[in-house]
Amino acid sequence: MIKDPYLVICKSTNHMLRAAGLIEKQYAHQLVPVPAEYGYICNTAIRINGADVAAIKDMLAAKRVAVEGYYRENRRPLPGLLGRLASLALSENILSIMGKIEKGMDLQKGELVTLLAATGQDMEAVFIAADMLRKELIGDVVDIRAAVEFSNYCKKNCTYCGLRRDNKTLVRYRMTPGEIIGIAKEMKAMGHHTIILQSGEDPWYTTDKMLEIIRGIKRETNMRITLSVGEWSRDEYKLFREAGANNYLLKIETSNPERFAEIHPDDDYKTRLEHSKWLKELGYITGSGNIIGLPKQTVEDIADDIILMKESGTHMIGLGPFLPAENTPLDREKPGDYDLSLKTIAVARIYLKNVFIPSTTALATLVPEGLQRGLEVGANTIMYNLTPPQYRGNYVIYSDKAVIDLEKTVAAVRAAGRKVPSSLKI
Numbered sequence: 001m002i003k004d005p006y007l008v009i010c011k012s013t014n015h016m017l018r019a020a021g022l023i024e025k026q027y028a029h030q031l032v033p034v035p036a037e038y039g040y041i042c043n044t045a046i047r048i049n050g051a052d053v054a055a056i057k058d059m060l061a062a063k064r065v066a067v068e069g070y071y072r073e074n075r076r077p078l079p080g081l082l083g084r085l086a087s088l089a090l091s092e093n094i095l096s097i098m099g100k101i102e103k104g105m106d107l108q109k110g111e112l113v114t115l116l117a118a119t120g121q122d123m124e125a126v127f128i129a130a131d132m133l134r135k136e137l138i139g140d141v142v143d144i145r146a147a148v149e150f151s152n153y154c155k156k157n158c159t160y161c162g163l164r165r166d167n168k169t170l171v172r173y174r175m176t177p178g179e180i181i182g183i184a185k186e187m188k189a190m191g192h193h194t195i196i197l198q199s200g201e202d203p204w205y206t207t208d209k210m211l212e213i214i215r216g217i218k219r220e221t222n223m224r225i226t227l228s229v230g231e232w233s234r235d236e237y238k239l240f241r242e243a244g245a246n247n248y249l250l251k252i253e254t255s256n257p258e259r260f261a262e263i264h265p266d267d268d269y270k271t272r273l274e275h276s277k278w279l280k281e282l283g284y285i286t287g288s289g290n291i292i293g294l295p296k297q298t299v300e301d302i303a304d305d306i307i308l309m310k311e312s313g314t315h316m317i318g319l320g321p322f323l324p325a326e327n328t329p330l331d332r333e334k335p336g337d338y339d340l341s342l343k344t345i346a347v348a349r350i351y352l353k354n355v356f357i358p359s360t361t362a363l364a365t366l367v368p369e370g371l372q373r374g375l376e377v378g379a380n381t382i383m384y385n386l387t388p389p390q391y392r393g394n395y396v397i398y399s400d401k402a403v404i405d406l407e408k409t410v411a412a413v414r415a416a417g418r419k420v421p422s423s424l425k426i
């Protein structure tokens with residue numbers, strides 16, 4: 001937990017990466033989007049404890065890291081929100097919650113449930129509040145990141161996932177460490193600063209192979225590395241971290257232990273929480289997320305999901321609708337509700353404030369304009385796919401998955417009236 005938070009904002013992304021590398025060796029920290037009022041210098045800030053500011057200042061000055069400034073982070077009100085909503089006919093409950101948001105007050109679980117259940121003009125107010133807050137806290141630049149899905153083998157059998165081991169119809173593939181490092185070099189040349197490595201839980205990638213991949217990417221590109229490769233042992237997480245991995249996405253999918261057990265026959269709820277805790281202790285920036293529209297899920301469950309993200313200090317929050325995958329136990333279930341998926345993004349932004357929330361491929365699969373719409377209701381990130389075309393069609397977590405490439409990503413960003421990072425060569 002960061003106390004009396006300060007933001008370190010550097011003069012460029014390269015200096016931010018150097019600063020983060022130095023700070024993470026000794027001090028608690030989190031990487032967060034740079035708030036809008038600082039202008040677009042580097043789009044990531046380093047949040048540190050107030051008590052560590054003096055020591056970190058000295059350390060970064062000694063290492064000649066160019067820092068724009070050290071700023072105390074305030075919880076800020078959202079002036080003008082009620083005025084902006086004046087033309088809407090809002091229910092008393094929503095009006096009262098909007099008043100609290102305008103004043104910068106914390107919301108309770110019951111209020112999150114009310115926001116998630118909002119319809120009509122009430123729902124419109126939730127979207128407007130989330131979008132205003134996103135603009136106020138983060139600004140208009142959308143953080144665009146690229147993922148490579150390097151293996152679709154999986155030893156687990158999650159009931160919602162097309163990669164599950166019992167899906168014998170899926171054509172399986174694996175990429176070699178050399179192929180993966182080659183994609184990382186392409187990403188670097190395109191102006192990306194982070195690579196997302198995603199796969200099923202595939203034992204072919206031993207600890208040594210993973211270390212070869214992480215070290216190779218660091219050596220060849222010095223990019224930040226996000227791992228989304230399932231559960232490993234604490235020692236392995238530590239080795240990956242020491243080899244250069246920075247972020248770890250380990251989604252919980254639902255914070256309701258019964259629902260979790262139903263969809264994850266090979267996993268244990270408490271173990272998943274423990275792994276997330278280990279990852280934080282080891283200095284990873286952590287990511288999680290939920291599926292909206294799982295069988296038997298309630299809006300109370302979704303409110304609990306969002307609260308869990310805050311309690312666990314999660315900074316990358318992937319929220320996407322449930323989409324049925326063929327040849328899985330849930331293949332006849334209905335897809336998640338589009339409006340509820342958008343409201344979940346919006347409520348997460350309102351409650352969690354300064355975190356990375358992607359507008360997801362799942363949203364774009366459910367509704368073609370979903371990618372743009374997610375950005376309009378609180379999202380600030382898009383993760384698009386750079387898996388080579390010969391493999392891409394077989395990474396089928398759910399059926400009819402939309403292909404989101406850089407072109408579609410940039411089109412959605414522009415259609416939403418937002419900005420593309422200046423570092424991207426497009």
Ligand code: SF4
Nearest residue numbers: 154156158161164200
């Ligand atoms: S959700 Fe992940 S762990 Fe579960 S079957 Fe799919 S790829 Fe494997």
